[in-house]
Every structure is written in structure tokens, then in C-alpha cells.
Amino acid sequence: MKIFVCIKYVPDTSEAVVKVNAEGTAVDSSRFSFDINDADNYAVEESVQIKEKYTGTVTVLSIGPKESEVMIRMAMAKGCDNAVRVEDARIAAFDPLLLAKVLAGAIKGQEFDLVLTGCMAADDGQMATGVALAEELGVAHAAMVKKVEILEGKVKAYRELEGGLMEVVEVALPAVLTIQTGINEPRYAPIRGIREAQKKELKVVGLDDLGVAAGDVDASASRIVVEKLYLPEVVSSAEFIEGEPEQKAEKLASILVKGGLV
Amino acid sequence: MGNVFVLAEHRQGALRDITFEMLRVAPNVAKELGGEVNVLLLGYNAEAMAERIAGYGVKVLVVDDPLFENFNADKYQQALSKLIDTCKPSLVMVGQTAQGVDMAPALAVEKNLPFVSDIIGLTVEDGTLKATRQIYSGKVNAQIAFKPADTYLVTVRESAFEAPDASVAGLVEKIDSPIKEDLDYRKFVEYIEAEVGDVDITQSEILVGIGRGLKEEKNLPVVQELAKAIKADLCGSRAAVDAGWLPHDRQVGTSGKAVKPKLYLALGISGAFQHIAGIKGAKTVVAINKDPEAPIFAVAHYAIVDDLFKIAPKLAEKLKELKG
Ligand SMILES: Cc1cc2nc3c(=O)[nH]c(=O)nc-3n(C[C@H](O)[C@H](O)[C@H](O)COP(=O)(O)OP(=O)(O)OC[C@H]3O[C@@H](n4cnc5c(N)ncnc54)[C@H](O)[C@@H]3O)c2cc1C
Ligand SMILES: Nc1ncnc2c1ncn2[C@@H]1O[C@H](COP(=O)(O)O)[C@@H](O)[C@H]1O
Numbered sequence: 001m002k003i004f005v006c007i008k009y010v011p012d013t014s015e016a017v018v019k020v021n022a023e024g025t026a027v028d029s030s031r032f033s034f035d036i037n038d039a040d041n042y043a044v045e046e047s048v049q050i051k052e053k054y055t056g057t058v059t060v061l062s063i064g065p066k067e068s069e070v071m072i073r074m075a076m077a078k079g080c081d082n083a084v085r086v087e088d089a090r091i092a093a094f095d096p097l098l099l100a101k102v103l104a105g106a107i108k109g110q111e112f113d114l115v116l117t118g119c120m121a122a123d124d125g126q127m128a129t130g131v132a133l134a135e136e137l138g139v140a141h142a143a144m145v146k147k148v149e150i151l152e153g154k155v156k157a158y159r160e161l162e163g164g165l166m167e168v169v170e171v172a173l174p175a176v177l178t179i180q181t182g183i184n185e186p187r188y189a190p191i192r193g194i195r196e197a198q199k200k201e202l203k204v205v206g207l208d209d210l211g212v213a214a215g216d217v218d219a220s221a222s223r224i225v226v227e228k229l230y231l232p233e234v235v236s237s238a239e240f241i242e243g244e245p246e247q248k249a250e251k252l253a254s255i256l257v258k259g260g261l262v
Numbered sequence: 263m264g265n266v267f268v269l270a271e272h273r274q275g276a277l278r279d280i281t282f283e284m285l286r287v288a289p290n291v292a293k294e295l296g297g298e299v300n301v302l303l304l305g306y307n308a309e310a311m312a313e314r315i316a317g318y319g320v321k322v323l324v325v326d327d328p329l330f331e332n333f334n335a336d337k338y339q340q341a342l343s344k345l346i347d348t349c350k351p352s353l354v355m356v357g358q359t360a361q362g363v364d365m366a367p368a369l370a371v372e373k374n375l376p377f378v379s380d381i382i383g384l385t386v387e388d389g390t391l392k393a394t395r396q397i398y399s400g401k402v403n404a405q406i407a408f409k410p411a412d413t414y415l416v417t418v419r420e421s422a423f424e425a426p427d428a429s430v431a432g433l434v435e436k437i438d439s440p441i442k443e444d445l446d447y448r449k450f451v452e453y454i455e456a457e458v459g460d461v462d463i464t465q466s467e468i469l470v471g472i473g474r475g476l477k478e479e480k481n482l483p484v485v486q487e488l489a490k491a492i493k494a495d496l497c498g499s500r501a502a503v504d505a506g507w508l509p510h511d512r513q514v515g516t517s518g519k520a521v522k523p524k525l526y527l528a529l530g531i532s533g534a535f536q537h538i539a540g541i542k543g544a545k546t547v548v549a550i551n552k553d554p555e556a557p558i559f560a561v562a563h564y565a566i567v568d569d570l571f572k573i574a575p576k577l578a579e580k581l582k583e584l585k586g
Pocket of ligand 2: 006007061062063064096099116117118119120121122124126128130
């Protein structure tokens with residue numbers, strides 16, 4: 001099995017104060033902490049498990065900054081064999097269709113059986129890159145996969161639908177699968193793996209190295225324009241309970257009891 | 263000018279709500295773009311579904327063919343691709359659902375369509391189509407303009423729009439299947455129903471919901487104690503279920519369950535739209551989260567901005583005391 005796994009370095013904004021600049025053109029990400037996208041972490045684990053079962057190699061693919069190499073090394077510490085990091089300021093990173101084109105450029109011309117991506121990147125939430133990548137590569141795909149069974153020349157993919165219903169499909173190999181969280185239990189990197197990862201190959205390439213024309217993946221190539229970023233107006237009609245933690249708990253308890261809610 | 267195509271979504275013989283939700287915005291946009299709304303229904307034995315959609319005052323184009331008995335992303339893509347060539351719609355609207363995300367991005371690449379996913383707003387300003395979508399889990403909105411094109415493509419977030427009421431009877435028009443053969447590279451096998459667990463949280467009166475904020479499995483007793491104090495069942499976000507703290511049948515949200523308790527206590531849950539979609543039926547929502555900007559507060563009735571580990575034990579203690 002020759003597998004590619006696409007991972008993205010994303011900020012954890014779940015507890016962060018997010019600010020947009022006055023022009024509405026950029027989010028201040030200087031104080032965010034970044035790590036591997038949640039779903040991609042599961043994709044890495046799945047790719048390594050498939051490799052362990054069927055032998056083969058797993059190549060990590062990521063478009064991102066130098067800092068993301070910590071994340072890439074971690075994926076290699078968990079068992080991925082080598083990595084390609086694409087960095088090029090000309091790439092229009094807001095457009096998932098163009099990211100897919102760049103990822104395809106990094107894969108095309110090489111043999112592969114599977115490409116795994118996450119089903120959604122937590123920062124832009126497009127849920128589009130993996131399926132667009134399949135089309136770029138001209139191979140079959142299945143999105144939102146929560147269980148994978150490799151069969152002869154094809155893969156049985158269990159797609160998670162709304163309400164937890166599973167749709168089982170069979171797609172021919174090679175194929176792109178977009179992996180949903182919860183498909184497996186991502187491992188921790190073993191100490192030895194972390195040491196070995198330092199010695200594994202991590203290639204850094206730009207568009208020219210990939211033979212991807214900048215004019216095909218830059219802002220001019222995009223069919224959309226991000227006009228403005230802004231903070232949504234949060235209309236909360238909630239009653240915020242104030243005080244020291246203990247007082248807050250007490251106040252809430254009496255609201256719940258007096259209101260007949262418990 | 264072409265018409266606006268709305269792709270009807272159905273599963274196991276039933277239409278899904280997103281079909282109607284898209285009809286909230288489609289007519290306005292169609293008017294601005296100079297066309298009308300056509301709902302495209304790809305199905306088999308689809309008459310009843312087609313009639314129901316037509317009741318919303320739109321024209322329904324129905325492909326009724328065994329090839330479309332079950333959803334297949336590649337067949338849908340091929341059919342849409344052909345219909346875009348022949349009907350030249352100005353806009354194609356698809357749900358940002360497990361079906362839509364499996365098909366739309368590939369269609370966008372194949373037909374080179376300007377595409378915006380997961381939209382929560384769609385307008386036409388001075389002839390330019392503009393969409394609104396969210397980034398950073400709903401903390402930032404982005405306004406996106408489409409560069410001029412013959413056909414645009416969007417996927418629409420579920421529950422972002424309220425379905426309009428059914429109105430006057432529209433038209434149902436049967437069309438020939440744009441594809442004639444089954445595919446060999448992708449086959450539908452079967453559906454597998456979600457597992458049923460010990461407690462049916464859709465029937466619970468009181469629910470304590472936990473999220474990633476619980477940090478570790480060993481912290482479960484903190485919330486179990488609280489749940490016990492008020493005879494609540496425990497449920498949680500996808501993150502809590504993925505982490506293995508709760509079984510899957512306790513997951514609340516789009517890929518879990520829609521609950522309708524009298525009281526929903528959310529602890530350490532950020533309030534992603536996929537989670538919020540599952541608690542729309544809750545009468546009273548209490549949110550405890552240390553991030554004052556957490557989206558969960560937008561749907562809460564009572565809110566505490568604080569560390570759940572400081573609040574939950576005290577709350578449990580106080581409730582036990584008050585309830586005797
Ligand atoms: C196709 C698809 C379907 C999905 N379906 C669902 C679904 O059905 N249900 C669902 O829930 N999600 C679903 N998700 C995932 C969803 O997008 C979010 O990732 C998820 O809901 C986040 O869970 P969370 O709120 O527990 O975690 P996070 O978003 O990480 O939030 C954790 C929160 O805990 C708070 N916190 C941290 N520490 C503390 C503390 N000590 N005290 C108080 N607060 C604290 C933080 O401020 C933060 O707000 C789906 C995603 C996809 C792509
Ligand atoms: N910059 C990137 N580098 C590598 N993979 C990416 C990148 N952006 C998106 N992906 C992959 O595409 C998936 C879906 O992203 P998105 O379509 O943005 O929600 C992610 O989970 C990744 O696997």
C-alpha cells in the first residue's frame with residue numbers, strides 16, 4: 001500500500017479571543033496555538049494502521065509554514081515514513097479548490113493506492129479539499145469515512161451520515177477517503193519514534209518544484225474573492241450569573257430549583 | 263438568464279429538511295439573477311416526494327429511475343454535470359450535508375464552477391452574487407464574492423435558514439435520466455442504523471452535556487455527581503464521544519441525536535453549530551464555559567463564565583442541599 005495523508009496545521013481557537021483587523025482582511029493569529037487538525041490526526045492513525053496491516057509506505061503531505069514541521073515530525077514519529085511540505089506565498093490558501101490542485105500537484109506522477117485527508121479542517125471548515133483532490137487526481141472517493149476495510153482492488157468505506165446512520169459504499173482503488181473523527185484511537189508517539197522521525201526525509205518544495213503553475217493556484221486563479229472578515233454579532237439573551245465561583249454555583253442552583261427545572 | 267437549481271436531498275424514502283431550507287433563499291436569488299427556482303429531484307419511485315416539494319410553489323424536475331434508488335455521489339455528479347450543460351442554471355444549491363460534501367467539491371472542479379461551501383447567507387448585490395460563511399468554528403464571518411460566471415455552486419449549511427411554509431401548488435416535470443448506466447467504481451452497499459444504547463437521550467427530561475472542556479476521562483466523576491444530584495442523563499459533544507468518554511448513542515448534534523429535554527446543562531462545550539443543531543428542542547439551556555466568547559452562550563438561557571471544575575462540584579452540592 002502506498003498511502004498519502006494530507007494534514008493541516010490549524011489554530012486552536014476554542015478558547016482564544018479572536019480579533020479581526022480594522023480593514024477586515026485578516027485575523028490576528030499571533031497568539032493562537034497551532035497543531036494538527038483534529039480529523040487529520042485520525043487520518044494519520046488510520047494510514048499507519050493500514051500500513052501496519054498491509055505493509056507499504058505513508059507519505060505526509062502538508063501545505064503550511066516552517067513552524068508546522070513540528071506537527072509533521074510528530075506524524076512521522078507515529079509511523080509515517082516521509083513527508084513533503086509545500087510552502088509558497090503565491091498559493092491562495094482561502095480557496096479549497098486551489099489547495100486541492102496544489103496537493104494533486106504533489107501526488108501526480110507517483111503511484112498510490114490511497115490518499116487520506118481529514119473530512120474537515122477546523123479553521124476554515126470547508127469540508128471540500130479531499131473530494132476536490134479526488135477529482136483533480138481523477139480517482140474515486142468517499143467522504144466522511146468512519147471505518148475502512150481494504151478489499152481486493154477496492155475499499156469498503158463506512159460513511160457517517162446525519163444521525164449516526166452509516167452508508168456503506170465500495171469504491172475502486174486508488175481512492176481518496178476523507179476521514180471523520182472517532183474512526184480510531186490516535187496513538188501517542190513513542191519516544192523511539194520521536195527520535196527516528198528526526199532522521200526521516202522531510203522535503204520542502206514550492207510550486208515550481210511541483211511543476212504547478214502559480215497562475216493556476218494564486219488569487220487570480222480563484223473564482224471567488226474574500227471581501228471581508230468580521231466578527232458575527234453575538235446576540236445572547238442569556239442571563240449571565242456573576243460572582244465568585246461559589247456564589248455563581250449557589251445562584252444557579254437556586255434558579256434551577258425555584259424555576260422548577262430540576 | 264438561467265434558473266436556480268436546488269438539489270433535493272432524500273434518504274431512505276424521505277426528504278430531508280435541507281431541501282426546504284434552501285427554498286428560503288432560492289427565490290430571491292433567482293429573481294435577482296433573472297430566473298426561477300427549479301428543484302431537482304434524483305430518485306426512484308419519487309412521485310410523492312416530488313408532489314410535496316411542488317407544494318412550495320416551485321417547479322420540480324424529477325428523474326425517476328432505478329439508478330437513483332440510493333444516493334451515489336458519482337452518479338449525482340454525472341447527472342448534475344449533464345444538466346448544467348443542457349439547462350445552464352445560473353446557480354446550483356446543494357446541502358452541506360453528508361451527501362452534499364461528498365459530491366459538490368468534485369462537481370466544482372469538474373465544471374470549473376465558482377464554489378463556496380457551507381454558506382449561511384446568500385445575496386445578489388449590484389449583479390454580484392455574495393455568500394456568507396463562517397471560519398474558526400463560528401467565531402469569524404467571511405463575506406465572499408463570486409467572480410462573474412455562467413453557473414455558480416454553493417453548499418448550504420443545515421438549519422441556517424428556516425424552511426418557508428408550503429404555498430401554492432407548483433409543477434412536477436419528469437425528465438429523462440441524464441445517465442444511463444450504473445457505475446463500476448463506486449457502489450452503494452447498505453445502510454447500517456446507529457446503535458441503540460441503554461438510555462434513549464432523546465427522551466430524557468434533564469441532560470448534563472459534556473465537552474472537550476472536561477479534559478480527561480478521569481474527570482468524569484465530577485459531572486456524574488452533578489447528573490446524579492438532579493437525576494439527569496449524561497450526554498456530550500462529538501469531541502467527548504470521540505475521546506471515548508461516552509458511547510456514541512450519547513452524542514448530541516447533527517451526527518448524533520436531537521434532544522428535547524426540559525433542562526440542558528452544557529459543561530465545557532463550545533457550541534459548534536453541529537452541536538447546537540441537536541439542542542434546538544431543549545426548553546432551558548444552561549452553559550458553563552470559561553471562554554466568554556463561546557458560541558454556546560448565544561443559545562443559553564443561563565450562563566456562567568468560569569472553570570467547570572470550580573462550578574460543577576459546588577453546584578451538585580448546593581442542588582442536593584436544596585432538593586433535600
Ligand atoms: C460532519 C460533522 C459532524 C459533526 N457532528 C457533531 C455532533 O453531532 N455533535 C457535536 O457535538 N459535534 C459535532 N461535530 C464536531 C463539531 O464541529 C465540534 O468539533 C465539536 O462539537 C466540539 O466539541 P466541544 O465543544 O466538546 O469541544 P471544543 O470545541 O474544543 O470546546 C471545548 C470548550 O470547553 C471550554 N473549556 C475548556 N476547559 C474548560 C474548563 N475547565 N471549564 C469550562 N470550560 C472549559 C472551552 O472554552 C471550549 O469552549 C461534527 C463535525 C463534523 C465535521
Ligand atoms: N494546507 C493543507 N495542507 C494539507 N492538507 C490540507 C490543507 N488544507 C486542507 N487539507 C486537507 O483537507 C482536509 C479538509 O479541509 P477543508 O476542506 O479545508 O475542510 C483537511 O482535513 C486536510 O486533510
